[in-house]
Amino acid sequence: MQAETLSGGFADPSLHSAHAFRSVMEAMARPGTLQDISGAAPPAPLSPAAGAVLLTLCDTETPVYLAGDADTDAVRAWLAFHTGAPMTGPSHCTFALGTWDALTPLETYPIGTAEYPDRSATLIVECPTLDAPSATLKGPGIKESAMLSLPEHDAFVKNSALFPLGLDFIFTSGSRVAALPRSTEVLCADSKPLSREEGSA
C-alpha cells in the first residue's frame, strides 16, 4: 500500500466533515453561490474540494463511478481506504466523479423513480474554474436570480425539465464548491432562451 493512499484524509474526520457538509449544504440550498471547502488532500487529478466532498458523503452504502482520468489506481485505493465506497459504473452509482467531458452523456445515470425521486445520482463535476459565470439561474434557493459557471447549458435545461426526477450536480474547483439541484431553472447568461442553432447542435 502506498503512503499516498493512507494520507490526505480528514485529520479530524468528525469536525472536518461537519464543516465540509455545511459548505456542500449551503451550495445545494443556494444554487450559484461559491463555498470554501477544505481538509482533504486526495491524489491527482482530484481537487482538494472533490476529495472533501467524497470524504464527507461517501461510504460503503454509496457506489461511486470514477469517470475518465479520475479513474486511477491511486484514486481507487485512496477512496477505498478512506470511505470504503464500492466502485461501479454510471448506471448504478450514487455519486459520480470526473470532468464534464468524462461524465457526459447523462442518459445512463439513475434519475430516481416517480415514488422515490431521491434515488438518483449526484454528479461531482471537476471544473477548471468556477469564476466564469455563464448561466443565469432561477428557482428555489435563489432570491431573484443567480449566476453560475456551467460547462454547458442544454444538458442542465433537459435535466431540470425532468423534475421531480433528475440528477443533482456538485461543481468542484481547487478548494471551492458550488451546486445545481434539479429544481433550478437554467437560462443563458444573457438571459434569452437558447437559440435554435445551439439547441439542435
Added chain:
Amino acid sequence: MIEYNFAYLDEQTKRMIRRAILKGLAIPGYQVPFASREMPMPYGWGTGGVQVSAAVLTPDDTFKVIDQGADDTTNAVSIRTFFERTAGVQTTTATQEATVIQTRHRIPEEPLNDGQILVYQVPIPEPLRFLEPRESETRKMHSLEEYGLMHVKLYEDISRHGHIATSYAYPVKVEGRYVMDPSPIPKFDNPKLGDMAAIQLFGAGREQRIYALPPYTQVTSLDFEDHPFEASKADHGCGMCAATDSYLDELIIDDTGGRMFVCSDTDYCEARQAAGHIGKDNGGKDAA
C-alpha cells in the same frame, strides 16, 4: 469524563442523514426516507429534529431551541444541554444570535436571515396520512399529484363550519408541486414558510422522514378561490409587551378564571419589554 462522538451520532449515521438532507433540498417538499437512530430521549421529544441538528451542527454554531415558542421548557433545555455537551456549541435564547434553531410548533416572530438554519421537529410528516393510512398509497398520490382528496377535506370544513377549521399543521404546496405538512405550527406561521431567507429542514424521527425548504422557496397554503387562506390573528395585543403582530397564548392567571394573552415567542416578548413596550397586564395601557 465520557467521550462522545461529535454531536452524539456516529459518522456513518450523520453521512446518511446528510445525504438525505441534500436530496431534500434538491426536491423541495418531498419526504426523503432515512434510517432513524435511537436517541437518548423519547420520540415525543423531537428525535427527528435532534438527528437533523446533529448532522448540520459544527462547533462554530450558536444553537437555540424553542418549544412552542419558549426557550425554558424541560424539552428545550434538555436538547440545548445535549448539544452543548456533545457538539461543544454555544447556545442562546436570542433568535438573532442563533445560527441553528431547532423548533417544535412555532416559527420565531423575528424574521430569520440567510446565515440561519431552522430545524423543525415533526411528529407526522405525511399530510395525506389522515386520508390514507397506507404509505404505498400516499407515495403514489404524491407521485401523481393526486391531491383532490385533500381539497375535498378542506372544503368539507367550509360547508360544516363556514370556514376552514384546520388551524395547526395546515397543509401547503411547495413550488406548485408537493403538498407538505409544515409540522404542527399554527396557521398564523404559514405565511413565514415561503420566501424565507433561512434554510428550513424538517425531521420526523418515528416516521423516518426528512424534508426541506431551500431559502426563497415558493410556499402556498391550500385554499379556494371563494375561501382564500387567512392566517389567524388575535384581535387584541400581548398583555406583557403590547405586540399586535405576534402569535398569542392564552394564560389563566388566577383562581377566578382571569385570563391574559401573551406572546408565545418568549424571546420576542422579552426583547420588546426590554425596549420599553409594556402591555396592559404588565402595568401599561392597552395598545390595542
